[in-house]
Amino acid sequence: MAEPKRNDPAPLSPQPIAGGIAARALGARAAPYLGDLNPEQREAVETLDGPVLVLAGAGTGKTRVLTTRIAHILNLGRAHPSQILAVTFTNKAAREMKDRVGQMVGQIVEGMPWLGTFHSIGVKILRRHAELVGLKNNFTILDVDDQIRVIKQILEAEKLDEKRWPARVLAMLIDGWKNRGLTPEQVPSGEAASFANGKGKKLYMAYQERLKTLNAADFGDLLLENIRLFRQNADVLRSFQERFKFILVDEYQDTNVAQYLWLKLLAQTTSSNTVLSPSSPGRDTDLGPARDRQLDGPKSATADLGVASPGDPRLADLREDVDARHKAGHDESVGIPVMRPPKNICCVGDDDQSIYGWRGAEVDNILRYEHDFPGAKVIRLERNYRSTGHILAAASQLIAHNEGRLGKTLRTEDELGEKVQVTGAWDSEEEARAIGEEIEQLQREARERGEDHPLDEIAILVRASFQMREFEDRFIQLGLPYRVIGGPRFYERAEIRDALAYLRVIAQPADDLAFERIVNVPKRGLGDATLQMLHDYARKKRIPLTEAAAALSATDEMKPKPRLALRDLMAAFERWRAKKDSMPHTELAEIVLDESGYTDMWQKDRSADAAGRLENLKELIRSMEEFENLQGFLEHISLVMDREGAEAEQAVNIMTLHSAKGLEFDCVFLPGWEEGLFPHQRSLDESGRAGLEEERRLAHVGLTRARKLAKIYFATNRRIHGMWTSTVPSRFLDELPEAHVEVKEAAGGAGGFGMSGYGASRFDEMNSFGSSYTTPGWQRAQARKGRGGFHDNGQPRYVPDGVFDDAGSDDDGDQPRPEKTGRRGAKREGRKPMIIEGELVAKSTGTLSSFTVGERVFHQKFGNGNVVAVDGNKLTIAFDKAGEKRVVDSFIERL
């Protein structure tokens, strides 16, 4: 595999090491790098043998431990660079690690071929042994678009109604299974039954077969096929186990089950003769039904059949499979009993920063580490070097509300600094305006000190990307430079994918998906009819589409027009392919884009973004220069493609909380702390308490990004799905410790504090203490809130009255925009009994409603009606006057 040549900066202080790192004898001079570490960090670096879990809280020097540990291993000569497996999740993290290790030990990192993302290492291993899992070593890696396209074809072949059984739903299911390390045979039947009347499993199987004929793997396969490879080929597994003397894992809390299994397999200790002989591939348990793991007893022997509980996808039998073999390896060894010490695996992570449960990450992996890797040493890093006291205290106490955590107490020796500020705004626009003003204020203050405020040190962290727009608008008005981080990724852009598809077809004529993508881009008059014909022909003859195209365009089976178009296209591809090896690949790319009419297409396009797209294409070609050939470039691209050229100019950073993980800023703004948005309603609905806890971790991540200033905002009104909706301050606000929080506009601050439970949020009551809030918006917000019109039941829901947005509310919500000055009488209604947190969560997790269809019911706002349909706890009701609406059952009374 062509290892992409990245422009890794040269080590800062290149110290040539004579004879390589290994030459440094064991117990070489006391390493200077150890001196910079605190005792816990040092322990984490120096505990080289056996399994280690480093619980590294936010800002405690996690990356430093990881990189120093690698340097230490190399320095002691305990392993060659090529014997260290170091995995990260993102390419960025991998690159950073490479750079930092490089700085510590010199160019030697060039020789660390196994430092990379789970996926890039997975590909590397898979390419070496592709034939063992039914692929050729030049297999293509499918992106999400390709994946959906393949699944659509499968569904079509099965004659399933795409309307009822959408391809993306199946894609999500399959992804989920792959995340959990499940091959088609291993999918619990109960679970697969939920799609297409029980065809789920069969479709998954068909999909996998199709991938094999396409010589392709999707992202999930990169790991899953590795696991299969290891399970079925003991010799291969053993060779890797022996190769990797040390395993290091970054962000362990984000690993999914597949990644866990992969690590566990590699971290098994091998003895010279294990039970894993090639003749007996460990199929013994592969077909077993999934078993629920009991909460405390992971190995409940009872073979309760059926569905693995969704909350706990780690399947006991898979685990036992591994464990059993591990044990067998010892038991069955002949001669001298081989009792090797456990593998040197070191996982670093923070359970309090696990925010990717929704894409398959298993917090459980980190919570159960000591069980999974017996004898593991757990080291806690609790000294925070990032945030000042108040911020850290606020973040710590917030996260303390979570139950499912290992528990850490972050400490700082830093000063208390500024309290965390909480500010209420009337609506999201005012929120943006207030933040804009604060930033300008920071700039002014800096100027008074005779400095420029580094805007790079300011970040606005939002829960959902739609929140960004408001800030962008505002900052454009103010002329405040900003950058949005994590927008649509470069490689996801249509023009980039199209261009890549051309190159893929050149490099690999059998790449049907790429061919399909561009066969009629730009328009060549080759539409669905032609494509269908090609498909039929290709399937009949079992050949790739390009071959089918070549064959068909030479006969007169096709109408003359498409025939000629197709013939031209095929000829062009032949021409390009012929040039492939005789000219630089960048030049070839230019020719291809030119001759295919692709650049032309965008040049003729007069839409606003056409120019940007052409620019992107140029950027693409520029980025190809880093690679030696087309092959190497495509390999890289299928795994990465970072957006290049982050501008050097100072600018405020706008991003989601998710993409802020791992970053830090002097000053962090956290807008949108409202029930429904943060914590996000959908998270609560879909994952209940676990969802709430993940949201809380997200809040914790947000706060701990700040070094010196953390400012939280909430708006009383927000536009959701185009409708103005009144909102309730986030329960997380109430969970913040008073002593470390300052309610910015409140006079004297503390007057109203002390109420707990967000039923009577202290933030609701703020205006009843004769406050002297300065912001008009704050006053308006409070007045408005008390009015009770928008949200008279006080339920912590997004939309009033439990109505789902599609039903439309007869509230003032349909005003184009809440009138800012014209408020109406502020008669404060006492809040109705509150739903406590636990109940809310329980209520929204789809418990079946006790109401039945046809029942006569009453709703506070809509009056009497009949239940038309029941969907979990959501009822569709035909109201006598108000018409049909969808409502949560807790708002309904029996008559």
Place this chain on the structure above:
DNA sequence: GATGCAACGCTTTTT
């Protein structure tokens, strides 16, 4: 095969 209109849905995102 291109164009226009209705229907849907709408958190977070890496590889």
Place this chain on the structure above:
DNA sequence: GCGTTGCATC
């Protein structure tokens, strides 16, 4: 309220 997507029409 907006953008995408699928289907029907010309």
